[in-house]
Amino acid sequence: MSLFNKKWNELADIKDELAARDWFMGTSGNLSMKVNEQTFLVTASGKDKRKRTSEDFLLVDHKGVAAEETALKPSAETLLHCAVYGSTSAGCSLHVHTIANNVISELYAADGQIQFQHQELIKAFGMWGEDDILTIPIIPNYADIPKLAASFKEYIIADYGAVLIRNHGITVWGRTGLEAKKLLEACEFLFQYKVTLLKIKGGI
Numbered sequence: 004m005s006l007f008n009k010k011w012n013e014l015a016d017i018k019d020e021l022a023a024r025d026w027f028m029g030t031s032g033n034l035s036m037k038v039n040e041q042t043f044l045v046t047a048s049g050k051d052k053r054k055r056t057s058e059d060f061l062l063v064d065h066k067g068v069a070a071e072e073t074a075l076k077p078s079a080e081t082l083l084h085c086a087v088y089g090s091t092s093a094g095c096s097l098h099v100h101t102i103a104n105n106v107i108s109e110l111y112a113a114d115g116q117i118q119f120q121h122q123e124l125i126k127a128f129g130m131w132g133e134d135d136i137l138t139i140p141i142i143p144n145y146a147d148i149p150k151l152a153a154s155f156k157e158y159i160i161a162d163y164g165a166v167l168i169r170n171h172g173i174t175v176w177g178r179t180g181l182e183a184k185k186l187l188e189a190c191e192f193l194f195q196y197k198v199t200l201l202k203i204k205g206g207i
């Protein structure tokens with residue numbers, strides 16, 4: 004199997020798994036996977052990401068421009084994926100909108116971040132110390148995508164990480180598809196936990 008087909012199938016399988024969690028409401032969300040140093044696969048814009056079709060992804064260059072003859076449009080948020088691959092050795096980037104990540108982004112917007120400590124799942128981010136703290140930045144949402152991508156890029160400081168976009172969604176990236184998925188699932192677990200706890204305690 005060619006590298007292109009291998010990467011396509013890997014990304015399609017991740018998409019199916021996230022779809023099974025119902026993380027692609029209203030055509031939201033976009034995913035990408037690096038194929039080589041020059042190009043990556045990204046979801047086509049505006050599609051129902053719960054469906055698996057031969058038009059789910061297209062190949063784009065480092066500027067997010069289609070690298071092949073196609074009628075498909077790359078994700079409207081391709082520049083965020085470009086920002087990841089342009090400044091790290093990441094191999095996969097995932098973006099989803101969920102109720103939990105939107106609620107958390109709104110509740111903690113004034114702090115510009117949310118932190119988790121003494122939570123087993125922060126180990127997904129390599130936080131193995133007893134008192135380690137996981138910090139996830141929260142940035143404003145801009146309709147102007149180049150502006151959003153520039154703001155997002157400031158928080159890309161490693162080959163894996165996560166950034167919440169206020170009242171929009173989360174973008175995570177990792178060295179492999181498996182790592183990116185692990186980080187996304189860990190974040191969503193932590194967000195759902197926090198929302199549930201706040202509700203029980205009467206905080207919201």
Ligand SMILES: CSC[C@@H](O)[C@@H](O)C(=O)COP(=O)(O)O
Nearest residue numbers: 030031032033048049050078079
């Ligand atoms: C109607 S979904 C919201 C979109 O504007 C966007 O935020 C999104 O995540 C999906 O856009 P897409 O262009 O399909 O990648």
Ligand SMILES: [Zn+2]
Nearest residue numbers: 031032080172
């Ligand atoms: Zn989005």
